Amino acid sequence: EQMVIDGDFPTVASPNPENPEGFYLAIDLANKVGADFIVGTDPDSDRVGIMVRAKDGSFIPVTGNQTGVLLVDYVIGAMKRAGTMPANPVVLKTIVTTEMARKVAESNGVACFDTFTGFKFMAEKKNALEESGEGKVIMSYEESYGYMLGDFVRDKDAVTASLIITEMAAWYATQGKTLYDxxxxxxxxxxxxxxxxxxxxxPGLDGLEKMALLMKSLRENPPAQIAGVDVAVRKDYKDGSVIDCKSGEKSTMELSGSNVLRFELADGTVILVRPSGTEPKIKVYVLTKGDNAAQRDANIAKYGQWVKTLG
Known part of the structure; x- marks a missing residue:
C-alpha cells in the first residue's frame, strides 16, 4: 500500500519519522511477520526514525537522541572489533543533543565535541579536525533524527544510517537481544x-517581540535556581561567555555567535533555551539524568513544569 509512489503521502498524516503515527501500517506488517524493529525515513531520506518491540510485545518509538546513542556505542564497538578504529577518534553532536552521547564516547576513549545545530556546522568541524590532524570523526548526529556516518555524505543521511541501524539490529540479534534490550x-x-x-x-505579530523579551529577560535576570535546583554554570552562546555562579568567575568558550542560553544545574541537568530559526516559538531543551528510570522521569516532569512558567 505504501509502495505506491504518491507525493501527497496519503497513507500518513505526516511523512515525518519523528511522528509515531506515521508507522501504523508498518506496525501492522511487523506484527504479521514477527519483526522486532521498524525503520522509516522522511521523503528526501535525510532523517530516519525507528520503532522497536518492547518486552510486552508492543512497538515503542525510539527518539533521535536514543538512536544516536545506540549508534555511537555500536560504531565504536564495531570499529574496535574490526581493528579499524582510527587514531584520535571523534564523535560530533550538537549542543542540544543528549549528554549521554559524550558519556558513551569518552568512556570508550573517543573524544566528543559540540557544534551548533545543523549539519553544516558538524561538517565544518569534521573538516577542521581532519585537516589539522587533531582527530578523525567516526560519527556525527543531532537529536532531530539526523545522522552522518563515514565520508559518504557530509550531511545528515538516512540511507547510510538505515543500513548501519539494520546492521546493528542484526548484530544484537546474534547476542540474543533486540534494540530495546x-x-x-x-x-x-x-x-x-x-x-x-x-x-x-x-504566534501573531507580537510573537517575535515576545520571543526577544524572553531571551532578554533570561540574559539580564538569569534564574539562580530552576525548579529548586541551583544553577551552577551559565553559558551564553551569543558572546561565548561562561559564568561560574558560585565563584562569579568569568571565562569564554570556543563556540559563539548563536542566540542560545545554557544553564548547567547542580544535579547535572542542562537546560538550553533558543528561538527557533524557522517558526514563531522558543525551544527549550531539558537534558537530565537520574539514578534510575523513575528518578530520570521525575526530573523530566519537574523541569517540564518550570518550562511552562516561561510562557
Whole structure:
C-alpha cells in the first residue's frame, strides 16, 4: 500500500519519522511477520526514525537522541572489533543533543565535541579536525533524527544510517537481544539519561517581540535556581561567555555567535533555551539524568513544569 509512489503521502498524516503515527501500517506488517524493529525515513531520506518491540510485545518509538546513542556505542564497538578504529577518534553532536552521547564516547576513549545545530556546522568541524590532524570523526548526529556516518555524505543521511541501524539490529540479534534490550543495557551501563524538548509557541505579530523579551529577560535576570535546583554554570552562546555562579568567575568558550542560553544545574541537568530559526516559538531543551528510570522521569516532569512558567 505504501509502495505506491504518491507525493501527497496519503497513507500518513505526516511523512515525518519523528511522528509515531506515521508507522501504523508498518506496525501492522511487523506484527504479521514477527519483526522486532521498524525503520522509516522522511521523503528526501535525510532523517530516519525507528520503532522497536518492547518486552510486552508492543512497538515503542525510539527518539533521535536514543538512536544516536545506540549508534555511537555500536560504531565504536564495531570499529574496535574490526581493528579499524582510527587514531584520535571523534564523535560530533550538537549542543542540544543528549549528554549521554559524550558519556558513551569518552568512556570508550573517543573524544566528543559540540557544534551548533545543523549539519553544516558538524561538517565544518569534521573538516577542521581532519585537516589539522587533531582527530578523525567516526560519527556525527543531532537529536532531530539526523545522522552522518563515514565520508559518504557530509550531511545528515538516512540511507547510510538505515543500513548501519539494520546492521546493528542484526548484530544484537546474534547476542540474543533486540534494540530495546540494547538501549536498556546502555542505560544500565552509562546512566539513566533523559531528554525532553518543549516548544513555547508565540504566534501573531507580537510573537517575535515576545520571543526577544524572553531571551532578554533570561540574559539580564538569569534564574539562580530552576525548579529548586541551583544553577551552577551559565553559558551564553551569543558572546561565548561562561559564568561560574558560585565563584562569579568569568571565562569564554570556543563556540559563539548563536542566540542560545545554557544553564548547567547542580544535579547535572542542562537546560538550553533558543528561538527557533524557522517558526514563531522558543525551544527549550531539558537534558537530565537520574539514578534510575523513575528518578530520570521525575526530573523530566519537574523541569517540564518550570518550562511552562516561561510562557
Amino acid at each position: 540494547a538501549l536498556q543495557g546502555l542505560y544500565e551501563k552509562y546512566g539513566w539519561f533523559g531528554e525532553q524538548t518543549h516548544n513555547l509557541v508565540m
